[in-house]
Amino acid sequence: MILIVHHWDVDGICSAALIARELIQEGIEWKNCSPTIGKFILNERIKKKIQKAERVIFVDLNMPHVIKGLLKPALFIDHHIQNPIREKDITYINPIAEGRSPDEFPSATWVISDWLSKWNLWSVLGAIGDKGGAVFHTPAGQKIREIISRSDLTESEIFQLVSMINSSQILMDQKGVEDAVSALLHFTPIELLGNDKWIRNLEVIEKEIEKVFMSINPEDELVEIEFRSQYNIISRIARLAVWKLGFNGIIAVNKDFWGEAQLYFRINPDLVKRVDVHGLIRKLVDKNFNAGGKEDVMGVVCPPERIDEVRSMVKDAFYEK
Numbered sequence: 001m002i003l004i005v006h007h008w009d010v011d012g013i014c015s016a017a018l019i020a021r022e023l024i025q026e027g028i029e030w031k032n033c034s035p036t037i038g039k040f041i042l043n044e045r046i047k048k049k050i051q052k053a054e055r056v057i058f059v060d061l062n063m064p065h066v067i068k069g070l071l072k073p074a075l076f077i078d079h080h081i082q083n084p085i086r087e088k089d090i091t092y093i094n095p096i097a098e099g100r101s102p103d104e105f106p107s108a109t110w111v112i113s114d115w116l117s118k119w120n121l122w123s124v125l126g127a128i129g130d131k132g133g134a135v136f137h138t139p140a141g142q143k144i145r146e147i148i149s150r151s152d153l154t155e156s157e158i159f160q161l162v163s164m165i166n167s168s169q170i171l172m173d174q175k176g177v178e179d180a181v182s183a184l185l186h187f188t189p190i191e192l193l194g195n196d197k198w199i200r201n202l203e204v205i206e207k208e209i210e211k212v213f214m215s216i217n218p219e220d221e222l223v224e225i226e227f228r229s230q231y232n233i234i235s236r237i238a239r240l241a242v243w244k245l246g247f248n249g250i251i252a253v254n255k256d257f258w259g260e261a262q263l264y265f266r267i268n269p270d271l272v273k274r275v276d277v278h279g280l281i282r283k284l285v286d287k288n289f290n291a292g293g294k295e296d297v298m299g300v301v302c303p304p305e306r307i308d309e310v311r312s313m314v315k316d317a318f319y320e321k
């Protein structure tokens with residue numbers, strides 16, 4: 001049996017489906033699983049599954065350390081920036097680590113499709129899942145448009161399907177993530193758009209987000225939102241506030257995400273010259289916070305009692321104090 005271990009996001013799920021379809025065609029028995037949502041380690045459950053497998057295929061998992069001590073043949077396919085893995089019995093496929101441009105390979109699905117010379121809608125779903133609409137303006141954009149135009153779906157239906165496949169991880173539904181691979185294999189894209197469970201998931205997510213937005217003051221330049229949710233909705237909330245509602249900045253805080261606090265800070269892209277988000281991330285990392293992001297967005301996970309310290313540093317950065 002071959003075990004496919006994949007990321008819990010849309011790219012990971014579609015990458016696993018691309019690999020599984022090849023194995024099915026070869027008549028090879030396979031199973032799939034995903035590490036605990038949000039945790040970049042292999043828990044005991046996965047380690048046991050790996051022990052039982054003859055070979056392992058890791059897809060879209062930015063955790064090259066999993067190879068250490070594996071003791072069986074593996075294929076590691078990724079598109080994250082990494083030092084290339086050179087180890088016995090490990091086949092490593094990552095064009096980005098070999099020096100190719102991340103724009104050419106927006107997702108792990110793209111790497112797999114390129115490697116197999118087989119492209120389909122899953123290749124596109126993974127790329128849009130990872131890069132959003134921006135992927136149309138990359139070197140991969142042309143091919144993505146071609147695949148979409150040959151498919152039965154419109155562009156907006158494809159974005160809808162990406163949200164649907166992504167819904168399980170937002171709701172922290174581990175089994176939902178793992179079952180999604182079989183769903184892709186067994187149903188056509190049109191049928192998937194009618195997947196009852198995913199439709200209900202999206203409704204639950206929308207309701208949770210609406211609840212959070214009820215408390216905001218539309219006059220604020222920097223909107224502050226505080227809530228408690230077991231769902232991983234914080235990045236969607238930050239995007240909605242800036243991209244859809246037009247706020248210049250948002251600080252969103254989930255005070256109790258499975259015992260930890262999450263903070264997301266996003267600014268309007270027009271403000272990236274004024275507000276130094278990279279500098280803020282550096283300051284937080286210097287203080288041992290688990291912070292990461294880009295020029296217009298930043299996320300932190302920390303113990304709840306330290307969240308006010310983060311919040312005041314974010315405000316200082318936004319108001320350039």
Ligand SMILES: [Mn+2]
Nearest residue numbers: 011060108130
């Ligand atoms: Mn990916």
